Amino acid sequence: MRQQRWFRITALAVALFAVNVIARLVIRFSDDSADGGASGLASIAMFTVIALILGVLTFLRSQRVKPSAWLPDVGFGALAGMALIVLVGPFVSGDGPFEGGAGNFFAQIWLFIGCAGAGGLIGYWVAVMLGRDYRSRALKAFTQARSDRPRRVVGRR
Template identity: 35%
Template sequence: MKQRWLPAGLIAMGLFLVNVIARLVVRFAAESDDDKQVTIGLWALIAVGAVMIPVAFWYGRRHPMLRVIGDLGLAVVVACLLAVLIGPFVSGVAPFSNGVGLVFRQFFYFVGLSAIGAVFGLLALMTMGLDHRSQSWKRYIQRVGTNPRKGVRR
């Protein structure tokens, strides 16, 4: 159990850490400047998507695609919930202080950009033929392409 969920938990913590760092930068560098806050927030979301590219590449290389989608999807949703519900406390505000609409937008932006990054990572993996299915087909072709075993004498 630990071997399966520990990597997903570490991915979730890494994505949440990116969000916390961005919130701290906003809090100390762009206190009241709305333009800087929006710019830093956008760069943080792009960073989350960029982090998902190598993570999806690495994870997809080792596991079947259904497991990759499930584990990374769960990690992204957990990281997003942490970023949306706990992250605002790092900034010094309450999570729902600006309304529920902002919370939903943050959730969908976070999940959407994470999904886009994961898709890019998985597409690169499949393009190179390094994904789990391509590798199993390669092993199958190598095994079948060799001389067949000698049959039983009759």
């Protein structure tokens, strides 16, 4: 079951939603002062954890398989997580998805896309920079195989 594509996508979406639920519960049950320090700090921590999750996942997946195999999984998982966070998440804190207005709704979407994209890009860039991504490893193996072959003798007449 873990090898099926939908399981990986669902697991990522649920993990991202769980991070959001924890942040919303911290905000809901914290002693919120007039300046909103706890809610701002919890939101920053939530988006940082989301970026870290996607960065680490991208770093690990990019080492094993081609981007054409892992990119749809991570992308659809992140999109499903975003849909859960934006549409279902507000009910955890006692609000509705559109209660803050359209600006708040779309701000959540843009913040999520920005943090998720930044985390994924940083994870992939680190893998490429270290030469551990799939393509770099394939090119290294090709170079090694070419250099291990004996020199081909060409007969001249």
